[in-house]
Amino acid sequence: MxxxxxxxxxxEAADVLVTGLEQLEYRGYDxxxxxxxxxxxxxxxxxxxxxxxxxxxxxEKVFHGSCGIGHTRWATHGGxxxxxxxxxxxxxxxxxxxxxxxxxxxxxEEYGAGKTLVSQTDTEIAALLFxxxxxxxxxxxxxxxxxxxxxxxxxxxxxEDIPDIVYCVRKVSPLVAARAKEGSFVASDVTALIAYTxxxxxxxxxxxxxxxxxTLYLEDLDGNQVEPEMLHVNWDTTAxxxxxxxxxxxxxxxxxxxxxxxxxxxxIKDNMPNFEAEQIPDSIFKGxxxxxxxxxxxxxxxxxxxxxxLEKRVRIPVGVEIASEFRYQNPIINEKTLxxxxxxxxxxxxTLASLRLAKSKKAxxxxxxxxxxxxxxxxxxxxxxxxxxxxxxxxxxxAYTVQxxxxxxxxxxxxxxxxxxxxxxxxKDYELLKLAEEAVHISLAKEEEIKELTNILKEKxxxxxxxxxxxxxxxxxxxxxxxxxxxxxSEAYAAGELKHGTISLITExxxxxxxxxxxxxxxxxxxxxxxxxxxxALVILITQEGVEVEPSIYNYHLTIPxxxxxxxxxxTAVLLQLIAxxxxxxxxxxxxxxxNLAKSVTVx
Ligand code: F6R
Numbered sequence: 001m002x003x004x005x006x007x008x009x010x011x012e013a014a015d016v017l018v019t020g021l022e023q024l025e026y027r028g029y030d031x032x033x034x035x036x037x038x039x040x041x042x043x044x045x046x047x048x049x050x051x052x053x054x055x056x057x058x059x060e061k062v063f064h065g066s067c068g069i070g071h072t073r074w075a076t077h078g079g080x081x082x083x084x085x086x087x088x089x090x091x092x093x094x095x096x097x098x099x100x101x102x103x104x105x106x107x108x109e110e111y112g113a114g115k116t117l118v119s120q121t122d123t124e125i126a127a128l129l130f131x132x133x134x135x136x137x138x139x140x141x142x143x144x145x146x147x148x149x150x151x152x153x154x155x156x157x158x159x160e161d162i163p164d165i166v167y168c169v170r171k172v173s174p175l176v177a178a179r180a181k182e183g184s185f186v187a188s189d190v191t192a193l194i195a196y197t198x199x200x201x202x203x204x205x206x207x208x209x210x211x212x213x214x215t216l217y218l219e220d221l222d223g224n225q226v227e228p229e230m231l232h233v234n235w236d237t238t239a240x241x242x243x244x245x246x247x248x249x250x251x252x253x254x255x256x257x258x259x260x261x262x263x264x265x266x267x268i269k270d271n272m273p274n275f276e277a278e279q280i281p282d283s284i285f286k287g288x289x290x291x292x293x294x295x296x297x298x299x300x301x302x303x304x305x306x307x308x309x310l311e312k313r314v315r316i317p318v319g320v321e322i323a324s325e326f327r328y329q330n331p332i333i334n335e336k337t338l339x340x341x342x343x344x345x346x347x348x349x350x351t352l353a354s355l356r357l358a359k360s361k362k363a364x365x366x367x368x369x370x371x372x373x374x375x376x377x378x379x380x381x382x383x384x385x386x387x388x389x390x391x392x393x394x395x396x397x398x399a400y401t402v403q404x405x406x407x408x409x410x411x412x413x414x415x416x417x418x419x420x421x422x423x424x425x426x427x428k429d430y431e432l433l434k435l436a437e438e439a440v441h442i443s444l445a446k447e448e449e450i451k452e453l454t455n456i457l458k459e460k461x462x463x464x465x466x467x468x469x470x471x472x473x474x475x476x477x478x479x480x481x482x483x484x485x486x487x488x489x490s491e492a493y494a495a496g497e498l499k500h501g502t503i504s505l506i507t508e509x510x511x512x513x514x515x516x517x518x519x520x521x522x523x524x525x526x527x528x529x530x531x532x533x534x535x536x537a538l539v540i541l542i543t544q545e546g547v548e549v550e551p552s553i554y555n556y557h558l559t560i561p562x563x564x565x566x567x568x569x570x571x572t573a574v575l576l577q578l579i580a581x582x583x584x585x586x587x588x589x590x591x592x593x594x595x596n597l598a599k600s601v602t603v604x
Contacts, residue, residue, distance in 0.1 A: 001074040001598045002086075002098035003027035004175075005192050006156035006166040008067040008211045009183010013037075014058065016182075017070030020192035021051045023240060026248075026392050026592070026599040027098075027188060028074025031085035034058075035094045036068035037163055042094050046085035050593065066183070066213065067164040069156040071096035074598040077104075078120030088124045091131030092160040097123040098188060099152035099173040100603050107148065122151075130157060138167050142208050143221050146171070152349065152602065154203075156186060168209040173602050174347050174375060175203040177216060177228070184211035189371075189600075190233055191240045191390050198236065201228035202373045231373045240390045247591045249393035249485070253577050256398045257440040260570070262387035263402040264409065264433060271427045272416070273409040280382045282417045284364050288338045291318040292363075294326050294354040295342035296601065298396040298480060299403060302368075303342050304473035305569050306407035312566065313415040323350035324604070327357050337363040340410075344391055344399035345600040346374020355380055368406045370399050384410070393592045394599050395485050397577045400477065401440075401570050408433055408566070436567040439560055443574035446558060450578040453540065453556050457579070458586040460511055463488055464502075466495040466532070467515035468525055470569055474515050478576035485584040485594045495528035508536035513579070515542045517560060517568040522547065529553050542575060544568065 003024025007016045017034045025032075032054040033046030043063045047053040051072060071086035077100065078084040086096040101107070104122035111132045117124050129148060134141045138159055152172035158165070168175055168186050177186040180196035186209060187193055190200050203209050207218050207226050218226040245251035267273050291310060293303035300322060307318040321331070323341075327350055333339060339358035343351045346369040355376055358365050367380035370388050377383045386402035412429050415421035421429075457463065463482065465475035475492035483490045493502055495514070506512065512532045516525035522543075533539055533553050541554035544562050560571040584591045 001028050001076070001600060001602045003072040003188045003192070004070070004096045004098050004154060004156055005188070006069045006168060006186040006211055007183060008164050008166050008213050010066060010213065011182050013065050013068035014063065017068050018051060018055060018058065019195065020187055021054070021070045021072045023191040024188055025051050025072050026394055028072050028598040029593050030073045030075045030080040031082065032070070032072045033085045033087055034068055034070040035087040035089070035158065036063055036065040037158055038063045038065035042089070042158060042160060044087050044089065044094065046082050048080060048082050048085065067158065067166060069094070069096045069158060069166060076100055076603050077122040083119045084121050086123060088119060088121065088127045090124060090127035092134055093127045093131045093157060094160070095123070095127050095130065095155050095157040097126060098154045098602065099171070101126050101149055101153065102151035103149070126153070126155070134159070136161070138162060139208055139219065139223070142167060142169050146206070146221070154188065164213055166211040168203060168211065169207070170203055171205050172349065172352070172375070175209070176200045176373070177203055177209055177211070179216050183213055184216040186211055191392070194233065194240060195237050198233050199230055200233070201230050202378070233372065235389050240392060247393065249395055249397060249581055249591050252391055252393055252398045253574065253581065254444060255389065256401050256574060257437055259388040259398040259402050260405050260437045260440065263405050264437065266387070267409050268430065271430050272423065273413045273426070273430070275384065275413065278382070278384060280366065280384065282413070284338065284366070284382065285414045285417045287336060288316070288364065289336045291316055291338045291340060292321055292326070292331065292333060292358070293318060293340045293342065294321045294323050294358070295351055296323050296348050298400050298477060299342040299344060299351070301473055301477040301480065302400055302403035302407065303340070304476060305404050305470055306340070306411070308470045308473065309407060309411040309566055310414065313411050314418055314420055321354070323348065323354040327353040331357070333358060333361050333363045335362040335364070339363045339365045340368065341365065341376060341380060342368045342403050343376050344370045344396055346371040346376040347600050347602050349602050349604055352376050352379070368403055370402070394594055394597050395481055395580065401573050404569050404573070405433070432564060432567045435561070436563060436570045439563065439571035440574055442561055443571045443578070446575065447578055450558070450575065451582045454579055454582040454586055456538065457488070457511055457583045460488055462505065463490040463511045463513070464506070465490065465492045465513045465515065466498060466528060468495050468521040469518050470565065471515040471518050471525070471572070474569055474572050474576065477573060478513060478515070478579065481577055481580035482583060484597060485580055485589065485591055486587055487589065487595070488583065495525055498528065499531065503531065503535065506532050506535045506537050510537050511540065512537040513540045513542070515572060517542060517544050517572055518565045519544070520565055526553065542572060
């Protein structure tokens, strides 16, 4: 949450900062601002709204300088207003911040006497603290400040009397940095740097990063030089652009077959899943007596699919836990528990805290993560990277289907290692997984049909998704996708549970998206669909091809290719993503930047 960028080099800083903020906008778009060190001193411009609004303002105010900082905000502390927009300035300090300062009140009480604040933010109080501690030595100031500050933070700081240098420090909130021929860069995410270089490093915690025009360096809090651990991204600027699509979301929906291939193929050896390359030994699957899958939102919904697969094929108890709950529940886990954390960003604060909790209880931890070098990836015992490439739209699509693919691969390997499935069965599974991947194209071919049928959803106020087993997990995902970008109230229900209360909400014309792809519970699903139809529901039915369906039970019927039950989620997910996308488009909403949301949730 919140995107930050800093630059010192040979280009106009304002241009670099604004272009970088456009790439980081998915992290928050309540307000944006930049500060540049110019001949006239530090000059800043801020605007409520997204980076477009900032660009408009910058047309009126041109300033030159080749060092500066920029911020795009997701409001946490203090409302959405220009005074609360970053950068914040206090005395000689101008800074930007991603995170939350928990002890801002105590800091204010101790250091604020006689001072006045202009904003309602914790960040301005942090600026006050830095200013109070500053005696001409930035590194010393930062060291003292971090010993006082509590909470999570990534700061980029410029000092009024020190030209052309940006100082950075972080705790929990992410920061990556890079050196290129144009200068030194720091940002919340590598997407903001990719126009200049594909080589970067993650700023270690408790380290001060100093960005100068011709160099950058790191030192720890004792003043020792630290060598950065370099990383390389294997995608370029085009991967983080819309490339002719009207929105990132639809582009990312279309990228799924490729993302799946990139995630699956490197883990296949002799037609079997194999995790040797990532050094995930089979031994970790052998001595465990339970699995916990911990994640948030869409990643948690992928975990729900994983639970069904693992319990069916490996016959081991699997619990799926909401990370924000898990971390405060004193969970019963130990060295015989495999904790699988799932996260696209690898920075979600609750998932990270759950991972740390699991490690403190000696559980074996394995992360399924998309962003290379992210905190969750670095801190877990083992990592299985998904290779979806950058996901920019706030609503997660390709990251979800590759998380499912990773869970399918893990299930296959564990079923093999535990002796639950022999080698021939696993090889057959791989063939089926390839078919599921190909079925993405078949779902995508229904785009026009879905565009048309979602016209009937655009005026609705409430909507239900129902399903059983894997299809219930898919219902949860279909529902979150639809509500987050269309603002239509929607609920996901286990189909058999509906009549225990919620069926009272089904009246004439209420849409029910009924997902009935699971052969094992198909007859039960059909009965549940009849129940809602009898009460006037408008039913959009999703089944496998070739099943017998009475036309009277649905208004619209979408199909996926015929596949065994475990392999249906990927093509089904694509249909649900298209339903959400076109409903939002028909309602004329900002698909990629839904209100109140941000891509990477780095605050509690
Ligand atoms: C919904 C969505 C969110 C994320 C959730 C976890 O479309 O994107 O629900 O799935 O915030 O994020 P990660 O996967 O980055 O931990």
